[in-house]
Amino acid sequence: MDRSWLKADRRTREFENGVDDLLMFAFENGYNEDKISCPCLKCAHSKSWKARIVKNHLFQNGIDETYTRWIWHGEPNIVESPVLDESDNSVSSNYQFCTRMGEADDDDVLSSDSSDFINHVKGEHEPLYPGCENYTKMKALVKLFNLKVKHGMSDSCFSDVLLLIGSLLPEGNNVPSSFNEAKKTLCALGMGYDKIHACPNNCLLYRGPQDEDETTCRICKASGWKLNKKGEEQERVPAKVLWYFPLIPRIRNLFNTPAIAKDMTWHETERQQDGEMRHPADSQTWKDVDQK
Structure with a gap:
């Protein structure tokens, strides 16, 4: 089934037909019409609603574009091992970027989730506009969101500010055109809530x-x-x-960087364990937490 509609504009017939296909797929797999997992960016599969509410949420909040395997709506969760081909420039560039983020060992393997995350991080660290040296898209968004929170700016006002900034900058700039688009950027990095x-x-x-x-x-x-x-x-x-603020997505993103992952597992893999109290991990409290 074609799922290119996930990235389509929500105002198009393509997106509407895609939402109908998703709901019909859930019904065909025996899901109750009153208990459909909601894949919108706000609910993120954490809540289930009636089909019509799910449909409204998808048009209002947008859908997670990475939700290409509909495991929350009856599709089997079959994970295929990625094949690294030296001739595949996209995989090669992802691996090189991962290495720049931290020194990767020869046996490091990029999962599909890691690859998506690294691709996203790489895109967000591009200049805010061609020739810009001081700001990346991510840095600009973080500062703008801080202003939004500090001054109690409404979502619609924030969208208008983004449109104004985008019109003032040179063509080809990476400023999002709306609050929802900006929020999706942070959610994709595991910074959702x-x-x-x-x-x-x-x-x-x-x-x-x-x-x-x-x-x-x-x-x-x-x-x-x-x-x-x-x-x-x-x-x-x-x-x-x-x-x-869910913890697991943030931990998963930390483990996507080999050097940070190595530091996070140091107390288990490289700590000297000789019965002496050398590190908090040697305490009985830490050991009790590990057992639980």
Whole structure:
């Protein structure tokens, strides 16, 4: 099945037909219409919704373009070993870039995930515009996002600022054209986040299957929705939200760099173990954590 639509503009018929194909694929594999894993950039397969909500999310938030194997919708997860061919310039350049990031050993092998990550990092470290020596696309985005947070800039305002900056810079610049496009760049590097609704009194997080349809805390009975000045519930507006930054994608990105991966495993592979207390890893607490 053709999945080139993953990179298509969300306003096109191609993208719409692709979303329909994805949902139909899930139905054909026995998935419940009311419990479809959402592959949008915001949910990132962490939540399941009704099919129509999933469809709305995909048009509103966009889809993860790397989700080419639909393992969350019934497709078998078959991982094929990459074949390194010296004549393949793309693989060769990826390996050379990996080596520049850290000194790779001869037996280092790039997984498909690592290759995608390295390709993305390489692209983001290109000059912000042709001839620019002070800023890369990533450096500029980080500074712009800091300003957005510092001054409470709305998403629409941030999109307008990006458009203005892009129009002021020379042609061929790498400035994203919208907030969603800029956010996708950071998410692709494992810098995404999950927003989890929480009880306003911190009793619990609404993140389990049993919590999806609850509107009041089952412990303190407080409403899960925000109250306006009149004390009325603003339906679908959460009273409190926890911003969770997943750890695993960040650790995986660290291990994509051979030199950093070697440092991260030093205490297990190269630390002197002679019964003396030489490193925190020699402590009983550290050992208890390893056992668990």
